[in-house]
Amino acid sequence: MNKAVIGAFMTLVAGCSSPPPNPQEASLTGTRCLLFASVSDLPADRVDDIRDASDNGNLKCRIALGALYEFGRGGLSPDVRKARSLYESVAALDGAGYEQLARMAEEGSGQAPDAVEARRLYQLALVHRESASSEFALARLMEQGRGGPQDLSGALTHYLNATRQIDDPAWDGVQRLRVQGLTLTAEQTQRYNEKWYDAVGTSLTRTVYDTELLLNKQIKPGTASKPVTLEAKGKPGSLVPQFTLVESSGNNEVDQAVLKALSEYRYPAQPILKAGQESWSSEFPVKVGVN
Incomplete structure (x- = not known):
């Protein structure tokens, strides 16, 4: 971060030097401190603000001060012992x-x-607080058998706990261990599928929105009498959904334009299906050419 960017944040860090009046302000102050802790050329007065907030009991600012000492930032000489x-x-x-x-x-x-x-x-850290970072780090050590016996089941649990979205490294860890034959408990499967449904809902909503923007520039309002209703169906082993027309817009050309526009969509991942379940599906409207 350059000095110009630092200057833009100068007013934000004000308040680090005095006790925050409430928990929300304390959290904001701590976030500011952590932000500045990564700046190598942090001005001396910003370091003083972080130090004051640390002395006043803000734990995030104390960690930030530790980072400044550990890595020798903000004009401080590296001092691992102090960190x-x-x-x-x-x-x-x-x-x-x-x-x-x-x-x-x-x-x-x-x-x-x-x-x-x-x-x-890392295990002690998780006893005292939830942390995706500690969950992921511990999972990695368990998977690799570093610092103790290899524990793939434990690693799977911690990777799933660490997952925040289905394209992050923790989710990749879950998939890697599932490929090796590990299975999730019923509770873990539910959590896994909840993350999957959230991701699919977000990606499909975004794709439908983009499709509506694109086609409504090409198709005049009033061309269709109502939105197109589609069903997207997925099957194990493929990320390619099968789109079928549930309800026509009243104009076949509009229907086909929507189907063609959505043909490139791919599921970001697959869910874990129940025994006997052969597919998954969802219905949704696409509003194109409607007044």
Whole structure:
């Protein structure tokens, strides 16, 4: 981040130097501190703001200050011991501190890499707070058998917990382990499918919106009497949906234009079907050429 961008945020960080009046403001202050912690040429007065907020008890700002020391940013000389001390003080109150200590152990920051300690600390972090980062890091160690015995079932659980969307590395971890023959519990399958349905709903809605924008530039209003209603059906082993016409727009040319425009859509992934279930489907309208 250059100095011009830093300047744009100067007014945002104001307030780091005084105790926040409420939890929402404290969270915002902490987010600002973490944002600036990644800036290599952070001005000295911004470092002072982070330090003041840290001293006033903002744990995110304390982690940010630890990062400045650990990586020698903001004009500070690298000081891993001081960084570790700050992270430890956070760990006494919040799992975020354990997460930083675990990362240091895994990366070998100021010490020899220690996967055993990293694994232990990531587990401690998760005891104290939910964290997709710790879930993913722990899953990776378990999958690779680093810092302890290989535990593919445990890795699968943590990858699923870490998944926020179906194109992130945690979701890839779930798929990788499923290919190896691991199965999800009924509860995990439900969570898996919920993430899938959310992703498909988002991607299909976006595709329909784009299709309406494109075709409504080409087809005059009033050409169709009502929206086209389509069904999208998917089958295991393929990401290509089969679109069928459920209800016509009243104009065959409009119907065919919509079907053609949607023919390139692909499911972003597949759900886990129940025993005996051979497909999945959904209906939706596409409003093209309608007044």
